[in-house]
Amino acid sequence: MTTATDGARMTITTLLVANRGEIACRIFRTCRDLGITTVAVYSDADADALHVREADLAVRLPGAAPADTYLRGDLVVAAARAAGADAVHPGYGFLSENAAFAAAVQDAGLVWVGPPVKAIELMASKTRAKELMAGAGVPLLAPVDPATAGEDDLPLLLKAASGGGGRGMRIVRELDALPGELLAAAAEAASAFGDGEVFAEPYVERGRHVEVQVMADAHGTVWALGTRDCSLQRRHQKVIEEAPAPGLDEALRTRLHEAAVAAARAVDYRGAGTVEFLVSADGRPYFLEMNTRLQVEHPVTEAVFGLDLVALQLRSAEGEPLPSPEPPQPSGHAVEARLYAEDPARGWQPQTGALLTLEVPEGPGLRLDTGYAGGDAIGVHYDPMIAKVIAHAPTRTEAVRLLARALERARVHGPVTNRDLLVRSLRHPDFAAARLDTGFYDRHLVELTAPGAGRDPATAALAATLAEAVRGADAVRGAEAVRGTEAGRGVSTHGPAPARFGAWRNVPSQPQRKRYRSEPDGTEHEVAYRTPRTGIPQPYETPGTRVLAAKPDHVTLEVNRVTRHFAITAHGGRVHVDAADASYTFTALPRFTDPATHTAPGSLLAPMPGTVVRLADGLTTGVAVEAGQPLIWLEAMKMEHRILAPASGTLTALHAAPGHQVEVGALLAVVQEDPAATPVPVPVPEETA
Structure with missing residues (x-):
C-alpha cells in the first residue's frame, strides 16, 4: 500500500487510533465528519470506555497496564491489520512519539498519520534535539552536567530525555538532593517511557511556558x-x-x-x-x-x-x-x-x-x-x-x-x-x-x-435535607398505596406497617435532625427541620430562610429575600447539590458514630488505590522514624506518591511490601509517636513529581 511518505496521494478509508479516552473520541469526531471508518483499541480496563463505544470497530489488547497494552506497538499494528485499517493515528502520549512504532506502522503497509520517522527520531531525545536546534539558530538554555554541578548552577531542572507530561521531572534546589533526585527521575522516566536517560538544565524562576x-x-x-x-x-x-x-x-x-x-x-x-x-x-x-x-x-x-x-x-x-x-x-x-x-x-x-x-x-x-x-x-x-x-x-x-x-x-x-x-x-x-x-x-x-468566600454549604445542606425529607414522605405514601391495593385484593398485610414520615415521637414539638459531612474538606453540618400538616418540610431555627418549593430532586429557597434554586442528586450515601454559583458534595452521617470507623493514631492509610513500588531502606517494625520521613512509595495513575511519617517515633506495624496492590484507605503502616519528640503538624502525603 502507498504511504504518505512516498510522496504519492492516497485516500484513507479506515483509521485506527492507537490511543484511548478523550483524544480517541476527538479524532473519531473528525473521522465521522469526513466519512472515515474508525477503529479503537482497548485494554481490559477500558472494555466499556467511551472511545470503545463510539468507534465503528474495536480490538482488544489483553491486559490493563499500559506496558502490556497501549505501549505494545506490535499488538497495535496487528490490531490495525485485523480490523482492515489502512491508517494509524497515534493521538498523544503512549506511542505517539515513538519512531520505532511509526516505522512499524509503515512497514506493515499502513499510512502513518504523523511526521516522518526521521523527524521523530531527531526530536525524540531532548538532548539531541537541543544540539540540532542550536545549529538551526534557535535560542536555548545550555545543559548542565550533573556530575560537575555546583552551587552557582542551582536551581536545576531534571528532565527525561524521552517523553513528556512532567514524568521524570524534578526541581533541585540543594546539591545534597541532586543524587537522589537523579535516581528518582531516571526510575520514573524508565517506567513511563522505557528510557531512563535524564538531563539537567538551569531552572528559570517565574518563567512562562509559551x-x-x-x-x-x-x-x-x-x-x-x-x-x-x-x-x-x-x-x-x-x-x-x-x-x-x-x-x-x-x-x-x-x-x-x-x-x-x-x-x-x-x-x-x-x-x-x-x-x-x-x-x-x-x-x-x-x-x-x-x-x-x-x-x-x-x-x-x-x-x-x-x-x-x-x-x-x-x-x-x-x-x-x-x-x-x-x-x-x-x-x-x-x-x-x-x-x-x-x-x-x-x-x-x-x-x-x-x-x-x-x-x-x-x-x-x-x-x-x-x-x-x-x-x-x-x-x-x-x-x-x-x-x-x-x-x-x-x-x-x-x-x-x-x-x-x-x-x-x-x-x-x-x-x-x-x-x-x-x-x-x-x-x-x-x-x-x-x-x-x-x-x-x-x-x-x-x-x-481554602474554603471559598461566597460559598454557603450550610444552606446547601438544608436543601439536601428538605429534598430527602420529601423523598422519604413519597416513599411512605407509595408503600401505603401498595399495602392498600394488596389488602383490597385479599392479600395478607400482616407485618409491621411502614413508619410514617418523621416516625412517632412523644415530644412532637421537637425538630428532626440530619447530619452531613462536606466533601472533601470534612466539615460537618447539622440541619434541623419540621414537617407541618402541609407536608412540606420547613427549616427550624433558620431565620431569613423560607421554602418556596421542595421536591425530591429540586428545592427552591428564599434566603434573605433572594430566591435560590438547588438541584439535588442522591447516589447512595452521597448527596450532590448544584446551585447557580457553586456545587456541593455531602456524605450523609448516621445519628450515632460507629466505633469501628475509628483509626488508631499514627496509622498510615493509602490515599488512593495503587501499587507499592518501594519502601524506605531498612524499613521494618521496631525502627525509629522521623516526622516527615518518606516511608512508602505508591504508584497510581502513572505518578509516584510518597507516604510520610506523621510523627517521630517507632514503626510498630508494616503491612506494605513492594508489588502489593492496595485500595484507598488500606492500612499500610503504624507509627507510635514518641511523646518526647517535638510535635509537628501531620503532613499530607505528597507527590514526588
Missing part, C-alpha cells in the same frame, strides 16, 4: 499557527492553556514564530507539531522541546484559527498540500481548562471511582472534549483527566468569563475534581491581569483551595 503550533505539508509549506500560553501547571503538567499567549509584544511573537518554523524545517517536518519555549521574566525565549504530535491543548488554536487540526493531519498524511501558502488570520481568544479527578488541596492526589454525572453547559463559544460519560468509571491505570472545557470569545476577558461560568455551572458528580480550583484560578487577579508563570500554583494554591 508554545507555537506548527502545521507542515510535504510540499514545502510550514504554518506557524500563533502562540499558546500553558504556564499554569501542576506537577509540571498543564492545567489551563490559552491562545494567543497574552502580553507578548509583536517582536517576541515574530521571533517565536520564526524559531518554530526553523525548528520544523530543520527536521523536514510534516503534519501537526508543537515547538515549546520557556520565556524568562525579562522576555528572553529558550527552546524547550518539539512535540512531534498533536497536543492536548490543540483546541484553543483550532478555535482561534477556525481550523480542524486533525483533519489537516489526515490531509497531510494523504499527501495533500495545505489549503494555502499562508495560514488563516486568527480571530478572538480561546481558553482551555483540564478537568481532572484529583484533590488539589491534598497534594493533587488522583481520585478514582464512578463518574456518576458529567454535564457541562452548552452554547455559543463553548466546547467539551471528553473520554467519559455519566456512569463511566475512572480507574487507576491511566491519567486522571476527565475532560477539557474550551471557551472562545472576541476578547480574552470574555473567553475567561465564559469558561469560568461554564465550569461553575457544570454538574460533575463522583470523585473529587479540580473544578473549583479551575474556577478560582480563572478569576484570580493575577490570571485576569495575565501575570502568568509556571510558579502560579506554588504561590497561590493555599488560597485557591
